[in-house]
Amino acid sequence: MKGTRQARVILVHWKRFTGIELDVFSSLKNFCDSYPDYSYHTLSNYLSKKKQPFENDQIRIERKPVLTKLERPDLPTNLFWDIKYAAINWQQSYRIVIERVLTRGDEKDLGIIIAFYGKEKIIGTLKNEIGYLPELIIDKVCKYFRLTKNQLKCYTKTQSQQKHWI
Template sequence: MEIHIQKRSFFSTKKKDLEGNFVAIKRKKPYIYDMGLKVKVLPEIHPKFFWDTNFILLDWETAYIPIISRIIERGGQNEIDEIIEYYGRKKIVDTIQNEIHFLPNYAIDRATYFFPELKKEEMNCYLNRKDKSYGWI
């Protein structure tokens, strides 16, 4: 394992989350320290997209489904590029297609705009819409 050392600047702060990992918040990109052994660069996304959670304690690995759906629904091209850089395009496309169970209609259209390889008819959130017409009604 590599050990990464980061110089602390005047503008950075270091906080400890619930699992004991240190999170350094800098002006540019925040880094997460896992007991000082590895560093993962977090996406540069404004905390306003996650107004209902504690942004500092957000676990980017386990909460990838709500993070991706929130950014698809409310983010712009810069935020989309950041999550592609962090998660990878294949994981995001697979998550949108198979794991996200609800997106509003405008967010489905945005997802197909940002990711042209997606088709509405193959997206789980499109198939589970409440406003689709049923044959017996």
């Protein structure tokens, strides 16, 4: 977008120091304040005009964009047919989103929620929050995330419910 500026960081690769190979600075100014041997104006001009890293026998300096977390996962709207898709609070409604993708989504959708929420969050939700999943989905989830059925709340909850004896 024209007129907007993406946040960037400064990556500094030290060629001669052992132990410290890479430093990250929030700005070129902060780097130059920490290492006064390097001129802010010289480096800034070099990095902005040449659009390539500055490099000498001691150091390599480059600007990199900051990756930000997505506001929402790019999931098909038909997974949420009964909910107003535009109004979903993706952070608060994580349990229902995870449950829907597991029961109605495909492999691609699963990859999307893993990238969005993280594997740990999904596994924690499966273990502690999701109260029901079909047996076939339980088997798939256990295989995919390398869990046992007894680790899942939906399985232990089903096992603890008394079945009708007839």
